[in-house]
Amino acid sequence: MGLASLWPVHSCKTFVLACLTAIIALAIFISARHAQIVNRRRSVRWPKPPRRDGPPIRGQSPEYYLFVLGSGGHTKEMLMMMDDGFCNFSSFHRRYVISSGDHMSDHHLEDYETQLARLCRTNKASAGSYDKRIVARARRVHQPIWTTPVTSLLSILDIFPILLSPPKNEVGGRLRYPTQIFSNGPATGFFVGLAAHVLKLFYIVPEDSMRFIYIESWARISTLSLTGKLLYYTRVADAFYVQHEHVAVKYGLVNAGEMVFNSRRPEA
Template identity: 65%
Template sequence: MARSIIVFSLASIVALGSAIFTITSSPRLLKRSTLTIVASGIALIIFASTRHIQLLSHRSRKRSTRRPNPNSQNDRIQRPPMDYNLFVLGSGGHTKEMLMMMDDGFCDFSHFHRRYLISSGDSMSENHLHDYEESLASLCKSRETSPGTYDKRIVTRARRVHQPLWSTPWTALLSIVDIFPALLVPPENEVGRKLRYPSRVFSNGPATGFFVALAVHLLKMTYIVPESCMKVIYIESWARISTLSLTGKLLLYTGIADVFVTQHQEVAARYGVQNAGEIVFNSRRLDDIEPSPAKC
């Protein structure tokens, strides 16, 4: 089925390109070319809708068949020998929360790589990141362990604070254009040579997080990235004690996150999602909720 969908979509793209070429080369065939463009557009819409529903179905099936108990030691997933994760940082509180959740007491990250995605102009997040990595390096040095490796990618800010909604689509598009290389270009080290894509993508509420998840979804829709890679893990900000943030609502209603959890029971009950507790203060990763794929 996957192969037939790919062939169908490629044929539609070729037909669309041929129609556009025909219009530019022979205006007399405008009517026929217009019909071809319309038919190709409909075919692409059908393909996109079918593939989107297919991905949502796969995610829903995995959620229903895997409901581990975080309190059970038997349900906890062991860390893989090599891993590569991407963390979406947001300005101010979002970044601080994310770094607190990453601080789980573990300090041996040999063959682990962390990639941080930061919005342009967010110097506060860069400062927080620098302090965190320095602290981790010092801890690992004192215990004679490896802090692993990390890098950062700067992308166009999807939406500035108080930015008018009418201008957001343009900046969001620019942001997505920057996000694709951050997802697809592997680290220039041993981990990057073995793992081409991030195993998991973590976000906790900044607007850029939704567009990162959207970019991941598009890459999987077009079969560029396997479904087993780039698992989107969304943890609603601890500050959201009664309602979801706009980013949370968008991810919930589109269904493009592989794991969606909140940190307050009231929010979880209101929207019918899983409550993971106050992860910010528990300082533990979601290894007991979503295991890393074998290899990406």
């Protein structure tokens, strides 16, 4: 009778010990794997983006890029950086991630894609294809810090399917995952980068896919934004660019110059 009463206690201790062992093993694996990926990233020297004086040379292979849009001017800035004034988007798919409730970004995106399609028709070229996905907002302006983990988790749960579901067209038939991901400061950008990093940590996607490229907002002239600092210290981004020399020197980053002004020439 005495031994029988001790059995639940013994089982509970064994279970707790097994859980602790599993947690420690998982922590060691994640730490080692993170260090491995970061070291490989450091070995890759990303060039300073050139100022384009002519049409970009694009190969015939398909391309699939994902762009993180955000309120507060981030979307407009991202679209201006994308807008180089040329059309050569055959077999090129653009996926946009927009936070829920961000109707302004949705409006700017549709306006941009309409103008791009018009420009490409004028030049008898292909504008490629695009789609957009909505995710839960990671953090709203003035949102209490203590509620942020919950909304951030909801955002990440929305992000994983977006990263893993290919476009429903010819490009998606050849490319299952985004080749490159771009962000320039919205909070959602950090969680997109984190989600891509987690997928690589656990060997769910290849390391050479979902290259996360962060371009700090042009408005950050002396220090990094909160999103930039999170990416800088976690080393989640594959490439990290800033647009001002002072910030580049301060953090040891690549100064890409004022990319926000790399916009389309006004149409005649």
